[in-house]
Amino acid sequence: MLLRNLIIFIFLATSAFVVHAQSTSKALQKADAQYDALAYAKAIELYETALKKPKGLTDEETLKAKIQLALAYRQVKDFVNAERVFREVLSGNPVLKGEDVKTYRHFAQVLTSNGKYTEANQYWQKFNELQEQDKRGEEFIKLNSNRGALERNSGSYRIEYIGINSSSADFSPIYYKKGLVFVSGRTGNATIKRVFNWDASSFLDLFYLEDLKILANESNASAIGTSTSSTTRTTPASKKLGDDYYTQPTSNDSKTVGRKGSDYVAGSKDLDYEEEPSIPTQKFSKTLNSKYHEGPCTFFHDGSKIVFTRNSQNVSGGIFGQKKNTGITRLKLYMAFYEDNEWKKVKELPFNSNDFSCGHPTITIDDKILYFVSDMPGGYGGTDVWMTRYNNGEWSKPENLGASVNTRGNEMFPFVDERGNLYFSSDGHPGLGDLDIFFMPMNTATGMPSGKVRNLGAPLNSNKDDFGLITDSDRRTGFLSSNRKRGGNDDDIYKFTRLGTVYGCREVVVNIFDAESKKPFDRIRFEYETKGEANSKESAITNNAGTINLCLEADNDFNFIVKQNGYQQIVVGFSNKDASDYEASKLDIYLKREAVLVDNTKKKEVAYANAPNEILLSKGNKNNVSTIFRGVVTAGRDSTPIAGVLIRFINQCTNQVQEMTTGADGSYEFKRDLNCDYLLEAIKENFGRSFELVEKIAEKRSITNIFKKKTTKANVGSLFDTKLYKVGDVVQLDNIYYDSESYKIRGESVRELEKLVQTMQKNPNMIIEIRSHTDTRGNAQDNLSLSQLRANEVVNFLAKKGIAKARMKGVGMGEKEPVNGCGDGVQCTEAEHQRNRRTEFKILSIERK
Template sequence: MIFVNRSLLFISRSSYSVKMLLKRFIIFIYLATANFVLFAQNPSKVFQKANTQFETLGYAKAIELYESALKKTKGATDDEIVKAKINLALSYKLVKDYANAERAFRDVLSANPILKGDDIKAYRHFAQVLSSNGKYPEANIYWQKFNELQEQDKRGVEFIKLNSNREALERNAGSYKIEYVGINSSSADFSPVYYKKGLVFVSGRSANSAIRRVFNWDASSFLDLFYLDDLKALGTDNGGASAIGSSSQSAAKTPSTSKKLGNDYYTPPTANDTKTVGRKGNEYITGSKDLDYEENPTIPTEKFSKSINSKYHEGPCAFFHDGSKIVFTRNSQSGGGGIFGKKNNAAINRLKLYIAEYEDNDWRKIKEIPFNSNDYSCGHPTLTIDDKIMYFVSDMPGGYGGTDIWMTRYNNGQWTKPQNLGGTVNTRGNEMFPFIDERGNLYFSSDGHPGLGDLDIFFIPMNTATAMPSGKVRNIGAPLNSNKDDFGIITDSERQTGFISSNRKRGGTDDDIYKFTRLGTLYGCRELVVNIYDNETKKPFDRIRFEYEIKGNTSSRESAITSNLGTIKLCLEADNDFNFLVKQNGYQPETVNFSNKEASDYESSKLDIYLKKEIIVVDKNKKNKVVETQKEADVLVSRRNGNAVSTIFRGIVTAGKDSTPIAGVLIKFTNQCTGVTQEMTTGADGSYEFKRELNCDYILESFKENFGKSTELVAKVEEKRSIINIFRKKTPVINTGSLFDTKLYKVGDVVKLDNIYYDSESYKIRKDAARELEKLVLTMQKNPNMIIEIRSHTDTRGNALDNLSLSQRRANEVVDFLAQKGVAKNRMRGVGKGESEPVNGCGDGMQCTEAEHQRNRRTEFKILSIERK
């Protein structure tokens, strides 16, 4: 499945071509960030033609030229040869030929070259290729090398964890039956969507056209929308579908193929049986031009609409639920300004979203969605059941990395400004192909979240009121995901049946549509390690028996016995609450609650249970022994307290039954945008208090001995001007036009420093800012016992994690400036706030002037302590 067929080229933050967005919506991320395109100055002539093809995104031709050029390296420097090999490997990766990409990456990296700068990303690319080829232990080696050589991109940490426990995403594979459907062809077929009684889908088939349009990226065909008018044609009874991995496979009808691949026609080629060197032209690419391979649909389809399909790419679409309108992806019809300028004459267009209305038996009034741009791409639409919210994919400014998922509302025929779904969904990688089910649950594909290989399908519940994420991203696992590309899902709210797109059969360009049916549980299981100890000695019990059940379902009760070390690993049904019941002679019985609703899919959770000995007292009047037992432990309940939109998050932890505040509870409050965790232990009143960034989700966790771990998602507050005004009242920002007076202000006040602004992407203090900081020096000298926190902010453009790092450097720069003026460093603390607290409505994706962005690039100080004499 070559990268381009399913994405109509996606232009990331600079510019691009056009075919990739429909299939993959990615690529310039790799180019704009990897910087693999240019050699050293005055490169050898033998590489010049290959360079030109690579730079202008002609990867199919570049592969041919690099393969040929690397056989004739006379006169080329060692650096030029290394660059050429990296470019060759990356070209194979971008056209989705992972067998040859592995060979090429291995060739260059096995020599242990000294890589610097963006070339270090070759380790990450190779790790991704190895994962897609099923070589997970080796992939971890290269993820680790990548992690060690750079600090910003931490995706490798999570991928290493998953690669060490792949079985976690494969446990529930038996719950689904996957069927290959008869509408597939030798070309790419993907991204189905329900329409009337049938399916509309994207395909690169020529439909008997006399003119075959070829895309330069991978020499594949242009894309159009096709239509199957009746889903009944896909029923297994009439041979329209054949099962994969099920007992019905032997009786199923095999699609028409003249070349059998491996033992069955679903086995993709490997590095051991791939044609590589010696093939000519585009035949270097595995599976892209196997002239002896042909597959014809067994079920007839037709082109969807002459007015929608054009000489350009048409891609993933969405229909209003009454069938009156369609929103679809098309590459723009006018040049978007090439990324390579006039020198290379590269007119590279963007992807755009269009809307059309159905009138008089045809689609008419085709027009662009207003937030399209010649500076970035938009595509892959999906609509909520009420047609009021559209999710789509874009690389517009304000995102997190490659391509992100955004949201817009449709009110009275008008589209609102797009809003980024934030760091819970979007990563430094690429998120695309969103689908929203009738309950508002969001599915999407990503290569930035840990998965089985390249694109995997993920799921997250959404808040239907805010249209923003309200839970944790989950990989839906095998068999819906594989080590190849899996994307373009449509399904019902219970995931009982639906369709996916995947290139699992042959890899490369061979995207196909598959039907799935759920036969078992919706979720698999999640691992839990249970440890049982003596409360006094803290020693584990030797082989102790206990029982557990799904909360509220006594019929689900099961028993288990720990090892001689007092531990056992269970795999509990996902997304449930449980009760654990432990009884041991001489000890008080314990009932402990546990929830795995927010637990990791591939890391084991932990539950420690401590048993207390029975207390035996003698009743002097009755002269007999009485066993006193402690009251049964109750579930921890976190009750929120305070303003819902305040930047201070407060609450009280109580016992669930009698609402008694509980002391000694460890509370963790983790920012899902930055990963930073705040911790505190409750006092006698059971209260806790944390600082909060309103535009980030948080995970609130409570821990206490003899209680199960309590976990809660604290959803971010949708950014609005009214909200900003509210929390301004709660946290006053004080202007320091005159010298600071401690009699007027108190501990906790946030004081705004006038004119402490920064140039975009810079942390150096400007001259106008230095003059203002002199006032703060005088304030600190006048109040020698005052301790402050320097807080620096960025605007909301660019990557959120990069902005957080930039703001920290800005805060450190102010601290250093004040220290040079004689202020003791132990009286100051520098804190970078990143883009989390804009002073205006310039959030992610919002169109603002440069002056408005500059207002957000500011410095404040917060008074932490004042000791008055």
């Protein structure tokens, strides 16, 4: 985990440092001293020991010690123990003041990394209420409420674990000649092991893979979760998923309290695995690698110069309000020249200082602009991305990239591609985990931001730390660093390949209204297309409230075309280039009524047809008003339109029958008498029949189910409204929730189950199987038993609503039918696991009577 933790070295200390009063306890004084020196592994052990025997400590001292302990665990990426201690701190509802208010923010960030997004939002809200300056919690709350938005494009990228990784931290690759230079904590054959106090991990050096072609031919490279190399020793098969080599323990598998102390946070020595690289690499340079940390670097594009990170040799500088004699070293940028087949003339960049840190360099393709990270004065928060120009051998005064990139949190690990676009990692912009990777288009002339910052989303980001990305200008392939595999201090390098679109889609809520009455249309059809793309036109139909949620390909311009009888055609432009990735845009479309001529003799008077929401008027005179009734038939399984459905529209006054067969879009339309009821019948071979009563306008302006009393209000927008089902259909029930390790249905699930009740009432001859699934974490037999209890609970719910138990069968499926690749031993996001935790029903038979 570092220079990332070095690097993050001085950097993250900004957000972690809490000024505390001098403790009266000698044990706490020692712990505080280690904490102030950034020796978090030692501080954790001392705090834990002191808090086991708190006799003599005041309440204030105990509170401060626990806050420091929780922050120390967070700094070494032990989020399980960080959560445990933060809970102890906040369980008593303490009155937090000053810097201690940040405890709510830190806890929210830890909960997010542990996948507890709803609870995280509660503490973000508490943090927002207690202070005015830092408002980033508002954006985190929005993202945590719609995290699927950053995970919907996960199929567009393939992530591969590569064979240069070791049991130590490996991260921040950079292209050099035909290969890669990267940072690693592997000790090699060093006779003296150098240890960094932050987390007791080894010091870092630069290593070199000479030829990338080795990776292309690598038989050991694998997608996340598949086997890696033969030198990797995994845990026995009898171990529970979550305790194994691949998957971090979760609340499904064990108590949230984990191991404590420096023996745990130190690294891999007690994590029950050893891993040797399957592909040989070598130390990059004897000249550049020293007894200090060497970290992320960048090369001038002819390979003649390098700019790299090293912790300084001067230990006199203090940090963030600490005394100058604390012995904290700084990160500095150094430059070297390649001459006579070796690196020479190592020198500091002129803007380095003993009062702040500089590191993580990346340079543009023309070698003119260097971006780097610093906590120098004039920034926005912890660490910021800065730029400096290189001209005739001289470096300009650094400039901050501004608030569109930098936040009150920490921005670090920048990379600039061939087009000058910037990638960087941040914990201040809303993301899926602790550090997420972001993209910012840049103005190549000024070197400054010129667009909207974008989270790269899953799978390039995870709920762990993701950083150190390098790629081409189209993001077709590249490498990134992450501790997603085992968490903690075990950073690894991954190769990625783009298989689909750069981004996924962005949501827009389309609302269509009558311009005069401002009332929404009911189930109105419209078309939309991508501007400039032939054959991109698609159609959609709003719901009963005139609304539809679309997810359109990101960074595009669109036209929306609405044609409706009795209204003027309208074309509305829309762009999602600057739209949020996780907050839906809104597009309101207002239709103006078409003029109807009522007197064709001397003077033309214009009147507007007064149409109910569900009636579409055609042109006509005052003595001849015709109406059209329209609808669409969709499959109950997946809501796709069904072609070839025979639709019969039977006038209940005259018994006159109109018939038509649906086309590819599943739509139909008929003329109707507004003063008569109609029976609407949908028939297709191998499907159950659907019957609905369309009531006359004088009585009601909506469609009601014939199996309900006429006085009952129609279930507008029901999931199963106008659906057709066939034997063998498997239909997933959305939003069915259970508490962890419980089979009891939660209150918010009742509405979805009520829809299933209505479907069973509408189809009295239908016999179904209720199937409950779990994700693949935890013990398989326990999951099977739990899923059976959950399926039985749904059956009992429907039975209480009057559905005969003879028409239902509850089956627990356990973890044996995941809908994605998240099987045993596969590292997946929480959203991917959520997809597997589902309840569905299968049509076993539909009796014909």
